[in-house]
Amino acid sequence: MATVTVAEAEPTSPDGSGWTDEQLRKYPFPTKQIPRLSHTDPRAEILINNEEPVVLTDTNLVFPALKWDINYLQENIGNGDFSVYIAENHKFLYYDEKKMSNFENFVPKSRRIEMKFSEFVEKMHQMEELNGKQRVYLQQTLNDTVGQKIVVDFLGFNWNWINKQQTKRNWGQLTSNLLLIGMEGNVTPAHYDEQQNFFAQIKGYKRCILFPPDQFECLYPYPVHHPCDRQSQVDFENPDYEKFPKFKNAFGYEAVVGPGDVLYIPMYWWHHIESLLNGGVTITVNFWYKGAPTPKRIEYPLKAHQKVAIMRNIEKMLGEALGDPHEVGPLLNTMIKGRYDQDLNANTDNGEALHNTARE
Numbered sequence: 001m002a003t004v005t006v007a008e009a010e011p012t013s014p015d016g017s018g019w020t021d022e023q024l025r026k027y028p029f030p031t032k033q034i035p036r037l038s039h040t041d042p043r044a045e046i047l048i049n050n051e052e053p054v055v056l057t058d059t060n061l062v063f064p065a066l067k068w069d070i071n072y073l074q075e076n077i078g079n080g081d082f083s084v085y086i087a088e089n090h091k092f093l094y095y096d097e098k099k100m101s102n103f104e105n106f107v108p109k110s111r112r113i114e115m116k117f118s119e120f121v122e123k124m125h126q127m128e129e130l131n132g133k134q135r136v137y138l139q140q141t142l143n144d145t146v147g148q149k150i151v152v153d154f155l156g157f158n159w160n161w162i163n164k165q166q167t168k169r170n171w172g173q174l175t176s177n178l179l180l181i182g183m184e185g186n187v188t189p190a191h192y193d194e195q196q197n198f199f200a201q202i203k204g205y206k207r208c209i210l211f212p213p214d215q216f217e218c219l220y221p222y223p224v225h226h227p228c229d230r231q232s233q234v235d236f237e238n239p240d241y242e243k244f245p246k247f248k249n250a251f252g253y254e255a256v257v258g259p260g261d262v263l264y265i266p267m268y269w270w271h272h273i274e275s276l277l278n279g280g281v282t283i284t285v286n287f288w289y290k291g292a293p294t295p296k297r298i299e300y301p302l303k304a305h306q307k308v309a310i311m312r313n314i315e316k317m318l319g320e321a322l323g324d325p326h327e328v329g330p331l332l333n334t335m336i337k338g339r340y341d342q343d344l345n346a347n348t349d350n351g352e353a354l355h356n357t358a359r360e
């Protein structure tokens, strides 16, 4: 099989980290660094137990895959079909195809095409050469169509370490391993998932900006029945502060992950992920796990992610009860406007009058 050369950048940074600040896109909110720790550091254990993000630098989770590049995958990944998204710009906003019938006027900004791996490589080449705005992003769950060498690499992952992580936190089953192969500069806009995630970087560098679940109000997710459920409506590059004023309060946690790093993305944490500019192709495999079952004894106050789960359930129940997802918003508005969106304890005219009467 002919070999191909898809831009594969070598580390160029003066500090040896493999990347520089110029490769990061600019956004209007502040961020703090996510800690980078050894998996043997007790602080890493504490962070994961508290469902807070951490980059683990030495798990060897995907060690056999660190040799993967486009040529190796082209030779060995097999003849299965791969889901490839094509977008007219660098942003790959996820949408749930099953929810598209709820919103007939919704026009997705990217489209999914099933293709062979070699076709994907070809497409990536064409797009690089044309230097246009169009881009591709391969996002495919690893399955049994992969070739023998990939199977051997997969079996050599550090299952011992990751199975222990799963068991000691009582997480549910591993649901899937998504293989992501992206072009430099590709962006997955901010969203949250309802699963625990160990995000293993294999090739190239990705910047991951995370926001905790208590920033729900700052990030304005689409309604649950919308195809973009769980995605933020805010365009980070051009935020509409009139529509989304609380985005001004957003505060992120970020890390750049490179080959061998594993980022723990806790369930319900928002994440925006970008392949660095001029950084070549990126390859990632994630490990998605179902969360632990809800505890029998609920402790109060509830955590932010539990409140998010409650809000999701209310939206879903209303959608079913009303028989039409489009009636959910109006009903919620009727229920809230002038009732729950006012501080009834405040010294309003009404409140003042009541107070005065009581004094007389």
Ligand SMILES: O=C(O)CCC(=O)C(=O)O
Binding pocket: 180, 187, 188, 193, 197, 199, 271, 273, 274, 284, 286
């Ligand atoms: O790497 C990306 O572009 C997106 C990955 C992601 O959203 C995830 O693993 O949950």
